[in-house]
Amino acid sequence: MHGTTRTPARLALPDLAFVADGAELVREIERYLAAQPHAARIPVPVVSTLGQAPIAWDLGMTRPQPTLTDRLMRRPAAPTPIDTATHLRLLSRYLTVHGWCQGALWDESGRRCILGAQLAVLEAGYGTGDTVMRARRHLMEHFVAQDPAIRSVDQWNDHPGRTAAQVHRALDIAAARSRT
Numbered sequence: 001m002h003g004t005t006r007t008p009a010r011l012a013l014p015d016l017a018f019v020a021d022g023a024e025l026v027r028e029i030e031r032y033l034a035a036q037p038h039a040a041r042i043p044v045p046v047v048s049t050l051g052q053a054p055i056a057w058d059l060g061m062t063r064p065q066p067t068l069t070d071r072l073m074r075r076p077a078a079p080t081p082i083d084t085a086t087h088l089r090l091l092s093r094y095l096t097v098h099g100w101c102q103g104a105l106w107d108e109s110g111r112r113c114i115l116g117a118q119l120a121v122l123e124a125g126y127g128t129g130d131t132v133m134r135a136r137r138h139l140m141e142h143f144v145a146q147d148p149a150i151r152s153v154d155q156w157n158d159h160p161g162r163t164a165a166q167v168h169r170a171l172d173i174a175a176a177r178s179r180t
Contacts (some may be wrong), residue, residue: 057097058090064125082127084134088175090126091117091135092168100164104155114139114167115155138174 003057006035061177082090098120099111118132136153143150150156159165 057094059118079125079128084178085175087127087131087135087173090121092171100167114153138178
């Protein structure tokens with residue numbers, strides 16, 4: 001074993017002449033598929049008119065849970081405490097999922113104005129009346145800074161030409177300001 005040298009083995013490459021031409025293989029598969037009967041199309045229900053799966057507007061939040069005492073006394077669960085910024089963000093999420101409207105708290109298709117969304121968030125058990133009033137104060141501070149003639153949230157909401165994008169932006173700004 002001492003003193004012997006090894007020579008590296010040569011690897012022989014396989015002869016690729018027998019491998020089928022790729023283009024011919026594709027043409028053969030296409031001919032085969034064209035000869036097959038077409039499968040019946042099964043109608044699939046539309047998940048959402050916007051093309052996305054419906055989401056819960058309060059996703060990630062802890063929903064109010066009735067205690068045993070609540071159940072025995074047949075009363076609703078205590079509301080989940082949230083801060084003003086969270087309330088304002090929930091309003092924006094609610095309006096994103098259900099839609100925004102003007103001229104009424106809600107319409108026949110379920111869309112809501114800002115105040116209608118506040119009622120929905122409150123009825124779902126998030127926050128208290130005080131949370132709602134603090135959120136309205138922050139919104140009014142923002143609205144009056146834009147236009148001193150604004151006297152209420154619904155006046156701003158129902159202004160001709162108002163867009164949903166402006167509503168969401170106002171909610172985002174008010175939420176950011178409520179944190180300071």
